[in-house]
Amino acid sequence: MMTTLTKNPAASSDQRSARPGRIRRGGLRRYGDLKIALFFIAPAMIGFVLFYVVPTIRGIYLSFTEYNILGDPEWVGLDNYAAIAKDPLFWNSLAVTGQYVLMNIVLQTVLALGLALLMDRVAKSTLVRGALLLPYLMSNVIAALLWFWMLDYQIGIVNQFIEWAGLPRVAFFGSEEWAIPTQALINTWRHMGYTALLIFAGLQAIPQHLYEVAKLDGASPFQTFRKITMPLLRPVLVLVLVVTVIGSFQVFDTVAVTTQGGPVNATRVIQYYIYQRAFTESDFGYGSAIAVILFLILALVAFIQMKFLKGNESDLD
Amino acid sequence: MKKSLGTVAVAAAMALSLSACGGSGSSAESAKGEVSYWLWDANQLPAYQQCADDFTKANPDIKVKITQRGWDDYWSTLTNGFVGGTAPDVFTNHLGRYGELAENKQLLPIDDAVKKDNVDLAAYNEGLADLWVGQDGKRYGLPKDWDTIGLFYNKAMLTKAGISEDQMKNLTWNPQDGGTYEKVIAHLTVDKSGKRGDEAGFDKNNVAVYGLGLNGGGDSSGQTEWSYFANTTGWSHTDKNPWGTHYNYDDPKFQASIDWFAGLVKKGYMPKLESTVGAAMADTFAAGKSAINAHGSWMVGQYTGYKGIEVGIAPTPTGPEGKRASMFNGLADSIWAGTKKKDAAIKWVEYLASASCQDVVASKAVVFPALKASSDKAAAAFKAKGVDVTAFTEHVKNKTTFLYPITDNTAKVKGIMEPAMDAVVSGKQPASSLTEANNQVNALFK
Numbered sequence: 001m002m003t004t005l006t007k008n009p010a011a012s013s014d015q016r017s018a019r020p021g022r023i024r025r026g027g028l029r030r031y032g033d034l035k036i037a038l039f040f041i042a043p044a045m046i047g048f049v050l051f052y053v054v055p056t057i058r059g060i061y062l063s064f065t066e067y068n069i070l071g072d073p074e075w076v077g078l079d080n081y082a083a084i085a086k087d088p089l090f091w092n093s094l095a096v097t098g099q100y101v102l103m104n105i106v107l108q109t110v111l112a113l114g115l116a117l118l119m120d121r122v123a124k125s126t127l128v129r130g131a132l133l134l135p136y137l138m139s140n141v142i143a144a145l146l147w148f149w150m151l152d153y154q155i156g157i158v159n160q161f162i163e164w165a166g167l168p169r170v171a172f173f174g175s176e177e178w179a180i181p182t183q184a185l186i187n188t189w190r191h192m193g194y195t196a197l198l199i200f201a202g203l204q205a206i207p208q209h210l211y212e213v214a215k216l217d218g219a220s221p222f223q224t225f226r227k228i229t230m231p232l233l234r235p236v237l238v239l240v241l242v243v244t245v246i247g248s249f250q251v252f253d254t255v256a257v258t259t260q261g262g263p264v265n266a267t268r269v270i271q272y273y274i275y276q277r278a279f280t281e282s283d284f285g286y287g288s289a290i291a292v293i294l295f296l297i298l299a300l301v302a303f304i305q306m307k308f309l310k311g312n313e314s315d316l317d
Numbered sequence: 318m319k320k321s322l323g324t325v326a327v328a329a330a331m332a333l334s335l336s337a338c339g340g341s342g343s344s345a346e347s348a349k350g351e352v353s354y355w356l357w358d359a360n361q362l363p364a365y366q367q368c369a370d371d372f373t374k375a376n377p378d379i380k381v382k383i384t385q386r387g388w389d390d391y392w393s394t395l396t397n398g399f400v401g402g403t404a405p406d407v408f409t410n411h412l413g414r415y416g417e418l419a420e421n422k423q424l425l426p427i428d429d430a431v432k433k434d435n436v437d438l439a440a441y442n443e444g445l446a447d448l449w450v451g452q453d454g455k456r457y458g459l460p461k462d463w464d465t466i467g468l469f470y471n472k473a474m475l476t477k478a479g480i481s482e483d484q485m486k487n488l489t490w491n492p493q494d495g496g497t498y499e500k501v502i503a504h505l506t507v508d509k510s511g512k513r514g515d516e517a518g519f520d521k522n523n524v525a526v527y528g529l530g531l532n533g534g535g536d537s538s539g540q541t542e543w544s545y546f547a548n549t550t551g552w553s554h555t556d557k558n559p560w561g562t563h564y565n566y567d568d569p570k571f572q573a574s575i576d577w578f579a580g581l582v583k584k585g586y587m588p589k590l591e592s593t594v595g596a597a598m599a600d601t602f603a604a605g606k607s608a609i610n611a612h613g614s615w616m617v618g619q620y621t622g623y624k625g626i627e628v629g630i631a632p633t634p635t636g637p638e639g640k641r642a643s644m645f646n647g648l649a650d651s652i653w654a655g656t657k658k659k660d661a662a663i664k665w666v667e668y669l670a671s672a673s674c675q676d677v678v679a680s681k682a683v684v685f686p687a688l689k690a691s692s693d694k695a696a697a698a699f700k701a702k703g704v705d706v707t708a709f710t711e712h713v714k715n716k717t718t719f720l721y722p723i724t725d726n727t728a729k730v731k732g733i734m735e736p737a738m739d740a741v742v743s744g745k746q747p748a749s750s751l752t753e754a755n756n757q758v759n760a761l762f763k
Contacts, residue, residue, distance in 0.1 A: 069400055070421035152595040154606065174591030176745075263591060263743060264736045279393050281728045282417065 056295075063289035068282040080289035090290060092265050093273040096180060100269060101248045103184035108244065109237075111188065112195035117229075119196065120203045129200075132193040140190070144254040147186045148173065173259050176266040183254045183267065191247075195240055202236025203229070238309040242302050249298055270294055348660035349378040353405040354650075356383065357391045360618060364681040368674040372665060379661045399423050402655060406662040407669075410458050410651040412448060412721045413538070413731075416560075418651075419451040420725070425652040426455035430663045436670065441687045442713055445647045448720065452560050458649030459670035460687035462678070464614040465643040465718060466545045467708035468634075472627035474526065474608040478504050478513070486708075488634035490546050492573040498546075498634040499581075502528030505608035506586045514586050521585025528586045530607030532598040534738035537564075537731045537758075538722060541612050544644045547574035548719055549636020559723035562762045564730065566737075566755035572748035579742050590743040602626075613646075614709040618683055621704050632708040641711075645718030647687060685709070726761045733757050 038045075063080055065073035084090050119129050135143065151158050151172040159169045172182040206229065214224045252271035255261065261268035261276065268276075270290065278287025356365060362385045369381035384405065386394060392414060398404030399418075410418070418424050431438070438446040441460050449458040470485060480501055489496040506514030506528035513519065514528060535542030538554070550570040555561025565571060581587035588607070602610045603623040611633065612620070620628050633641050650669045652662045668674055675686035679695035682702055686692055692710070699706045712718050724730070737754035740746040 068421065069396060070418075070423060148595060153592040154596040154601055154604070156595070169592075171589070171591035171594065174589075174594035176591075176743075259594060262736065262739055263594065264739045264745065268736075276732060279396075281732050282396070283729075 059288045060292055062285055063292045065285045065288075067284040067288075069284050070282070073285065076285065080286050081293075083286065084289055084293065089265065089268065089273060090270075093268050093270040096266065096268060097249060097251070097270045100180050100184050100251055101245060103181060104188055104248045104251075105241070105245055107184070108188045108192055108195055108248075109241065111192050112199055112240075113237075115192065115196035116199035116203055117225075119200045129197075132196060134193065135190045136194040138190065140187075140253040141257050143190045144183075144186060144257045147182075147189075148258045151182065174263055176263050179259050179263060179266045183251070183258065187248070187251065187254060191244065195244060198240045199233065199236060202233050202240075205236070206232045232314075234309065235314050238305060241309070242305050245301060245305070246298050249294070249301075348658075348664070350658055350661065351380045351382055352407060352658050352661045352665050353382050353384065354665065355391070355395070355405040355408040356385055357388045357409060358615070358684075359385055359387075360615075360683050361678070361681075364678040364683060365669075365674075367677050368669065371673065371677070372668050375668075376664060379664065381665060399653070399655070404653045404655065406656040406658050407650055407652055407665055409461070410449075410649050412559075412646060412648075412723050413727045415449070415457055415649075415651065416451065416723060416725055416727065419453070419455075419457050423654050424451075424457040425654045425656065425659065425662075426457060427459070427652060427663060427666065428456045430667070431456060431459070434667055436667060440689060442689055442692060443716070444645070444718075444720065445687050448559060448647055448723065449649045449651075458651040459666055460647050460649045461669055461675070462684045462686050463645060463647040463692075463713070464685065465645060465709045465712040466541055466611060466613055466633055467643075468609050468611055468631040469602065469616070469620045470609045470629050470631060471602070471605070471607075472629050474505060474605075475629070478608075480504065482629060482631070485629065485631040488631070489636075490549065490634035491637045492550060492570070492577045495577055495581075496634065499577075499586075502581065502586050502609065503584070504528070508585075514584070519585070524585050524588075526605065527588050527607045528609060529581060530598045530602050530610040531582070531588050531590065531593050531742075532610075532612070533593055534590060534735065534742040536738055537727070537734035538644070539738075540644050540646065540721070543575060543578050544719075545611060545633040545642055546578075546636060547571055548642040548644075549634070549638060549640060550574060551638055553719060554722035555724055558720050561722065561724050564722075564724075564755055564758045566734070566758065567752040572751060575738075575741055575748040575751065579744055579748065582742065583744060590739060614706065615684055617699065617704060617706060617709075621702070630705065630708040632711055641715070641717045643709075643712040643718050644721055645712070646721040649687075724762075729761055730758050 062073060064075060064077060066076050066079075067073035115132060119132070123129060123132075138146075150156050153159060153169055153171045153174055156172075158172075163169060170178060172178050210228050210232070211224060214228055219227070250271050251269050252275065255267050255269055255272045256275070259267040261272050271294070274287045274290045274294070277283045277290065354365075354369070356362065362383065366383055369383055373380055395404060395408065404423075410424075415424065436459065442463055445460040445463055449460065450456050468485070468488075472482075475482065475485065484497070484501065488498045488501060490498040495502070500515070503514035505526070506519075506524060507526045508514075508520045509523040509525045510520065514521075532542055535544075538544060539547065544554075547570075550573075552565065552568050552570045552574070554564060556563040556565070578587075582589055588601075598607075598610055599612065599616060599619050601607060602620070603626060605626075610620075617630070620630075633643055635641050650666045652659070652666060656662050670687070672688055672691060675688045675691035676694055678684065678686050679691045680698050682695060682698035682704075685695050692713075696706055696710055733754055737746075737751055741748050741750060
């Protein structure tokens with residue numbers, strides 16, 4: 001019973017992957033559906049074009065200009081890009097962001113995987129599963145401010161505990177060494193539950209009978225995890241990684257409400273640097289050019305992840 | 318669009334001449350309706366709301382809608398408004414920002430109106446009115462208030478340390494040994510076992526009370542952080558002010574001053590820069606973690622408002638050239654060039670700059686209004702509340718002020734100087750590293 005139930009999603013996904021091929025063969029039918037298809041796509045399409053495609057193209061255009069928003073953009077060719085290549089703050093922002101992404105993603109994915117396994121095996125109550133998602137329901141800014149106060153050097157409760165424990169106070173946001181790890185941890189805390197939920201969905205799609213067979217063959221839990229869970233979870237895990245890595249690269253709100261790039265340049269992450277150049281220093285051309293570079297970096301990262309982790313193939317076939 | 322703007326201008330000119338004759342039958346639309354007005358300081362909102370109510374009483378045709386927005390998003394929201402056409406007709410303007418706004422033609426020159434309505438520019442405290450004349454020689458605002466820097470100190474801590482208020486009022490400073498200012502700061506610093514900063518066995522890594530509080534690195538202006546002593550050496554931020562085109566962060570006199578400042582942290586007399594991220598400096602003073610805080614006159618209300626702490630205010634120390642120094646910053650009200658209520662906006666700005674409104678502001682004892690007569694009234698209002706503000710007014714009376722550095726590219730200068738100053742004050746870099754930052758700053762003006 002259980003086996004047939006859990007097998008269904010896999011079966012239906014097989015059907016889905018077969019469908020495009022069938023449609024491609026039947027040319028007439030494709031055009032017959034076109035009108036209705038467009039009708040259903042339209043709401044998403046309009047939003048996508050208006051709020052994504054147009055601003056992106058305009059952003060790419062602005063990256064070749066000098067533009068202070070109040071005047072008119074002035075074409076300067078590749079000047080912005082040439083200046084960025086020589087801008088130590090840009091390279092610093094790349095390094096800082098890389099550091100953040102690495103800490104955030106590694107920790108978040110490992111913890112989320114653990115949580116997902118617990119949700120799958122142990123914590124079956126909806127209440128507990130729902131509670132894991134709570135931090136994610138909080139707005140980013142609120143979460144950041146909450147931790148900003150709790151971790152405050154002078155009056156934060158965490159430092160009060162640290163002092164009671166007989167240890168020296170820690171400037172979580174004020175010291176260059178701690179600022180990025182602190183923010184990476186805050187966002188890990190916030191996103192962990194949500195990531196776990198995505199992975200949990202992936203876990204549930206793994207046919208139960210495989211585990212039963214493994215058990216019959218006398219596989220240890222660790223072997224089962226390594227040989228069955230991980231390979232079959234891979235497509236979901238890759239998707240989760242692609243999405244979270246892109247999100248992680250775009251860290252901004254936490255920095256904006258806490259350290260604002262400081263101390264010195266320790267948290268001047270790439271998105272914050274774009275904001276600083278464009279909105280604070282009215283250099284929209286320069287800011288756009290960095291944004292375009294970030295866009296290219298993210299596209300490349302996503303491509304590499306999909307290509308080398310084979311995210312679009314499933315071992316279930 | 319252009320045409321309608323033209324007609325508005327003609328109508329505006331007509332309305333202006335009419336109102337100057339005292340005629341109330343103006344037909345121009347732009348002298349009626351609702352004028353929107355923005356400011357950032359919530360402490361001043363009640364005073365200006367009263368000004369607005371009084372103004373509407375005198376001019377029943379015009380209503381004023383005041384919006385208060387915090388400093389942090391004031392300027393970006395304003396810029397969005399300029400682009401999107403939703404900016405307020407009149408707004409509180411800052412010296413560090415208006416140069417760029419004027420250059421981008423977002424501000425309305427008000428020379429004609431000021432001349433026509435006989436606004437007496439000499440009635441303002443010296444220099445304040447001149448600040449708002451742009452590089453093109455046109456006037457972009459009328460002064461509303463001013464501020465200087467003083468030393469807020471904890472009276473109980475002073476008494477305990479055996480330092481008299483007279484000593485506090487006559488501090489000297491120099492970049493070599495810090496003068497009596499450093500001696501007092503050292504003596505007021507107490508470590509966790511009760512040893513003072515100038516006693517043997519003082520543990521600089523376990524300080525309970527710092528002699529001097531720290532607000533931050535001070536970025537490009539050092540308004541409350543270091544300008545009040547650095548400028549007593551004869552150093553100034555720029556080659557000329559306003560509209561200088563060369564910054565002087567490479568001057569040895571400046572760098573020696575900053576080295577002294579960063580040295581206070583190393584000696585344990587001032588908190589580490591890393592501990593200043595988060596809780597505000599004034600609050601840590603209230604929590605008894607610092608004995609002296611150098612801060613601006615706009616903070617008087619906050620410092621004297623803490624319960625259970627007796628606060629005194631002393632003037633900033635006398636420098637090597639025998640004079641005190643304080644940055645003199647002033648705000649003004651400006652009109653957005655895209656306003657559709659030009660005449661009403663001008664009337665409102667002139668009212669804000671008049672004694673009628675500035676006396677109201679003075680009576681609330683929150684800031685010092687720009688008019689000389691109103692300034693005196695504000696000082697009296699502070700005194701009535703039991704606060705002696707001569708430490709701030711003395712600078713103006715003795716002409717020991719210097720202006721907030723007004724140049725182009727101020728946002729970019731700040732962008733470069735903020736991390737550079739932080740690196741020095743946190744002890745990561747020597748003050749000589751500011752020469753490199755200064756080169757970057759001056760490259761902006763080429």
